[in-house]
Amino acid sequence: MRKRAYLMGREMTWSQVAHLYVASFHKARQSRIGRGMKRYSIRNLEQDWLTLPAVRLDHFKRLSDRTGILQHATFSLPNFSEGYCTDDNARALLLTVLLEETGDDTPELQGLASAYAAFVNYAFDPDQKQFRNFMSFDRRWLEKTGSDDAQGRALWALGACVGRSRRRSLQMWAAQLFDRALPASANISNA
Secondary structure (H helix, E strand, O other), rough: HHHHHHHHHHHHOOHHHHHHHHHHHHHHHHOOOOOOOOOOOOOOOOOHHHHHOOOHHHHHHOOOOOOOOEEEOOOEEHHHHOOEHHHHHHHHHHHHHHHHHHHHHHHHHHHHHHHHOOOOOOHOOOOOOEEEEEEEEOEEEOOOOOHHHHHOOOOHHHHHHHHHHHHHHHHHHHHHHHHHHHHHHHOOOOO
């Protein structure tokens, strides 16, 4: 019994298993020779960019009001208890600028962009020379200065407004605020 177990175990060594795999692959390959192979073709966005789905901004609009974009939702309902934050309004502003570039610049989208820009503008504390981040739904700031993330995202959105928007008034506002906020970015940590 011991000898039979030993001999059976010898068939399961790594080198034996490797030979069995090679034999299996060889058999599979041989079975395909002579049969026409069907080629699979996947079209990439560069080849088929016109079939992208239409942009739907329903939820984006649902989370937005005259103050800006709310920070969170519970399923499809805006979560008022979480309030607003600068980094989300900066992201929303950036999205409106990118949509403007694609030609999806409607009056409604311009109105949203103005609300997000106004939020970012109001978030800037001229005394601290930094952006606050969290604002409650009743429009109270919840801290003196925001996170490094909020500073970086606000500057990113402002830079995008300057460099990408065709709306001259948005460019001028963003350039002015960017110049005022940039010096404090030297204090942003790498962590």
